[in-house]
Amino acid sequence: MVRPLILIGSTDSDYFLLLEHILEAAGFDTVFGKSVEEIVHLGAECNPHTILLDSWSGSLSASTACVELKNDPRTAGISTIALIGPGAENQYVDLLKAGIDESFVRPVAPSKLLEFLRTRTRQNGRFFTKMNADGALFYAGIELNLETHRVKRNGVDIHLGSIEFKLLRHLMRNHERVCGRGDLIANAWPPNIHVEPRTVNVHIGRLRKALSLEGAPDLIRTVRSAGYALDGDSVIRTPADSNEIST
Numbered sequence: 001m002v003r004p005l006i007l008i009g010s011t012d013s014d015y016f017l018l019l020e021h022i023l024e025a026a027g028f029d030t031v032f033g034k035s036v037e038e039i040v041h042l043g044a045e046c047n048p049h050t051i052l053l054d055s056w057s058g059s060l061s062a063s064t065a066c067v068e069l070k071n072d073p074r075t076a077g078i079s080t081i082a083l084i085g086p087g088a089e090n091q092y093v094d095l096l097k098a099g100i101d102e103s104f105v106r107p108v109a110p111s112k113l114l115e116f117l118r119t120r121t122r123q124n125g126r127f128f129t130k131m132n133a134d135g136a137l138f139y140a141g142i143e144l145n146l147e148t149h150r151v152k153r154n155g156v157d158i159h160l161g162s163i164e165f166k167l168l169r170h171l172m173r174n175h176e177r178v179c180g181r182g183d184l185i186a187n188a189w190p191p192n193i194h195v196e197p198r199t200v201n202v203h204i205g206r207l208r209k210a211l212s213l214e215g216a217p218d219l220i221r222t223v224r225s226a227g228y229a230l231d232g233d234s235v236i237r238t239p240a241d242s243n244e245i246s247t
Contacts, residue, residue, distance in 0.1 A: 003027060003028055003029045003138075004027075004028050004029070004049035004050075004117075005028070005029045005030070005031060005046060005047075005048040005049055006023055006028050006029070006030050006031075006048060006049060006050050006051075006052060006117065007030075007031050007032075007033060007039065007042055007043055007046065007048035007050070007051045007052070008020070008030055008031070008032055008033070008051075008052045008054070009033045009034075009036075009038075009039040009051060009052065009053045009054060009060060009062070009065055010032070010033075010034070010052075010053075010054035010060065011034055011035075011054075011060050012054065013032075015054060016030075016032050019052065020032075022110050022113075022114075023114075023117075025155055026114050026117075026118075026141060026154075026155075027138035027141075027143070028049075028117065031046055031048065034060075035060070036060070036061060036064050036065045036068060039051065039053070039065050039069070040065065040068050040069060040072060040075065043069055043072075043074070043075040043078060044072060044074040044075055047078075048078060049078075049079070049117075050078065050079045050080070050081060050117055051069065051075075051078055051079070051080045051081070052081050052083060053065055053066060053080060053081065053082050053083065053100075054083045055082055055083065055084045055085070055091050055095070056083060056084060056085040056106050062082050062083075062084070062091070062095060062098075062100075063091070063094040063095050063097070063098040063100075064098075066080050066082070066095060066098035066099055066100050067098045067099070070098070070099040079101045079102070080099070080100050080101050080102075081100070081101065081102045081103070081104065081113075081116070082095045082100045082102070082103040082104070083103075083104055083105075083106050083108065084103055084104070084105055084106065085105070085106055086105050086106070102116060104116075111154070114141070118140065118141070118232070137169070137172045137173065139172050139175050139230065139232060140219050140230075140232035141153050141154045141216075142158075142168075142172065142211070142219070144165075144168060144169060144172055146169070149165055151165065151168065153211055153213065153216060154216065156213055158210050158211060158213065159210065160207065160210055161206070163188050163189065163203050164203055164206055164207040164210060166187060166188035166189075167184055167187075167188045167203060167204065167207055168207055168211075168230075169187075170183075170184060170187040170188065171220070171228065171229070171230035172230060174230075175229075175230050175231075175232070176229060176230065176231050176232070177229060178223045178226050178227050178228070178229045179227050179228055179229065180226060180227040181197045181200045181227055183227070184200050184204075184227065184228070185200060188203070204220060204228055207220065208220050219231060219232060
C-alpha cells in the first residue's frame with residue numbers, strides 16, 4: 001500500500017528537511033512547496049493526505065494558502081495544519097477564518113504532530129502502510145523489517161524473540177482484525193508442534209511488554225473467547241515527547 005503523503009508548505013528549507021526526517025521515519029512520504037501557488041498546485045496534483053503550512057517562515061501566507069486550498073474543489077477536502085509562531089494570536093484568528101483544520105505553535109513535540117496525522121490517516125482508512133522497497137511493515141508507529149527482523153516503535157529499537165516477532169508480523173499483516181489463537185499458532189510456531197492456548201497468552205503478554213517501552217500505549221486488543229487484534233484506533237494518545245521541532 002502507498003505511504004500517506006504530507007505536503008509541507010514552507011520557505012525554510014532546513015525546517016522542511018527536519019520535518020521530512022521525522023515524518024518519513026514514522027511511515028509518511030513528503031513533498032515540499034515554497035509558495036502559495038506551488039502549494040495549491042501540488043495539493044491538486046499529488047492529492048496529499050495532509051498539508052502542513054508553516055506560517056513562521058518568511059513571506060509565506062498560510063492563511064492565504066488555506067483559503068485557496070479550501071476554495072479549490074480539488075483540495076477542499078484535504079486536512080490542513082498550520083504551524084505558527086508563539087504569541088501570534090492574529091495569525092491564529094486569520095487561520096480560523098481561512099478554514100484551517102488544526103494549528104500547532106512552534107516548537108511542537110513530534111509525538112503531538114504525529115498523533116494528529118495518524119488519527120487523520122486512520123479516519124481515512126490509510127493508517128497501515130507497507131514499504132515494498134525496504135520489505136517493511138508500518139502500523140501505529142511500529143516498524144517491522146521483514147528482511148533484517150528488526151523492530152522499532154516510535155524510532156526506538158524493540159528486541160523480540162522469534163515467536164514474538166512472528167506474532168507481531170501476523171498481527172500487523174491483519175491489523176484491526178481479530179486473530180484467533182489457532183491462527184496465531186499456525187503463523188508463529190513450527191508445524192506439528194502442540195501449543196496450548198495459554199502459551200499464546202504468555203507470548204502475547206511478552207509482546208505487549210516489549211512494545212510498551214516508556215509507557216507507550218498498548219495496541220494489542222484482547223477479544224474475549226476470540227483472540228487478539230492489533231488496533232491503533234484504541235490509542236488515545238502517544239507518549240509525550242521531550243524533543244520539540246523548533247528549528
